[in-house]
Amino acid sequence: MTTVARDPVTAAEPAPPPPGEPAAGPSRHRFRAAAGFAFGAALLFAVAPLMLSDFRLSLLAKYLCVAMVAVGIGLAWGRGGMLALGQGVFFGLGGYAMAMHLKLADAGPGNMPDFMMLYGQLDELPLWWRPFASPWFALPATVLLPMAVAFVLGSLVFRRRVRGAYFAILSQALAAAMVILLIGQQGTTGGTNGLTDIQGFFGYDLDDPVNQRMVYFIIAGTLLALLALARHLMHSRYGELLVAVRDGEERVRFLGYDPAAVKLVAYVVAAGMAGLAGALFVPAVGIISPALIGIVPSIEFVIGVAVGGRATLLGPVLGAVAVAWARTALSERFPGTWTYLQGLLFVVVVAFLPGGLASLVGLARRRGGEPRDGLLSRVRRRRAGTA
């Protein structure tokens, strides 16, 4: 699928440890990972809040939510070869679950959210809204609901060996169906407007810049945790298996593994990450609507991942933040130009730089004496191309 099947760092790792144990790479790599982590944490927790204005910081919070989705896509697509074009669905499920709870909390116990009164079709709260009044239901639901949907769809689809383009189109159709459903059920979902004007976040007023900062810190911390989880998965025995399934599904099957189960785990984890991202997006931005989760935003999640480097750990995050930042910077002033640029980005990066910007880093690093284009990497690349 991609020319950077594995970056030199992971390729140098010895045989993976037995399952159940965390991968214990050479201490040098662990140290580097820990150092990188500390650097990222310092950047997110100290430098950004000190350097950026409140407005910029809340924008960054929004980008970091997109980056969380990107981490999941990097896992499912970069490592697992599943082009998930419907991650917006999971983002939306998480977002709506959170927004429903916050709307109910805003309205106060026993009251209906404002928009339901506005459309005036309902006398009382719909049954399926009620559990979301409890944070003990709503908060787990933001992650578990997307994971459940991904599990059902994934197990149906992967078991029957529907894959490649078929899977991509199906996941995209799921996004289309979800958006149409949300818009159609205006009375209970807010329709095209979505759930807007969210005031409070578990008792904290979201208009207060201090609380916005708190939301930012929660988001930054969550992103780091998700990165740690993704790194752990990628470097575990499971991660090896996932790459193996991507590059030769039939071989893995013949070796006695169940590729469907391997893919399912990555897809469900990616869905959970997207759900969490959606849930945190709501307090950061104050709105969730069908326009944020449909076909177009779903595919835009993917472009950041492609730009950064789909099969790497940090590439998707950096790519997602960079693309989201470029969109804000350019689309306000030149909306048309941004669309052209975005289209070009898709074309140029995917067609001519499939490893993303991370492959440029890898190229520069490989200059330093490591074998550049050995037989093995050529074979691997050819495999990846036809997978």
Added chain:
Amino acid sequence: MTVLIGQLFTGVSIGAVLLLIALGLALTFGQMNVINMAHGEFIMAGAYTTYVLQQVITAAGWSLLVALPVAFVVAGAMGVLLEILLIRRLYARPLDTLLVTWGVSLILQQLARDVFGSPNVQTRAPELLTGNIALPGGITVANNRLFILALAGSAVVALTVALRVTPLGRRIRAVVQNRDLAAVSGIATSRVDRTTFFIGSGLAGIAGVALTLLGPIGPTMGTNLIIDAFLVVVVGGIGQLKGTVIVAFALGVLQATGEYLTTLSVAKVMVFVAIVAFLQWRPQGLFTLRTRSLA
């Protein structure tokens, strides 16, 4: 009974539109395994071609007739250009073609916005196609829907004949069935690919002409239709036309029935669930070419 037949006809006419769009995809996706997301924008190109021609030829009937071949060539030429510039490099990476052609479709949409403006434009339908025909039994059928049905039917017939009888069709089928064997038998597969892409994209142009009869023309008109059309091809099975034809009408009828019984939004979800369920039964689609490959 009348309602039933009326709904059936609605379903069939939805199916006819789907079929017109999916036919081209069946060719490009089926033969070359290329997921061309810009197909929707070729539809748009066909629609705008009709619009432009109507500015030149004011008689709506004539402009529509002229638009059919012109749109075919315009959209086909765009397809060939895309094939030469980009897709040719990506045959080994089908998923990446999806993303690349999505980028192309973004560019084409913005181009349409810059050239024709963001608001939708409208063409005048020829008078012959504006009314209804009353069938015995109190059923009325819209003329434009009937025209589209006929257009889709003739496109299927023409394509089938072309594939079955002509030397080009024989070459196309050979490449679909076994690309390597076709190549060693002296078929210039890359030229066949280009021709196939021309025809497939051209059919999108024809679909665009047909769509001008149903609604306004806008820069994003293709995006909304393309997913459904891809589903038709996925469910129909690649490499053959009959699956596409059957599934297009089946999905159309299912959609119309669901819409009649519930609402549009619920019907869409129903169709999606039905498709996933269907793929449990036949993961490769309704009809498939039997091959010995594992993938």
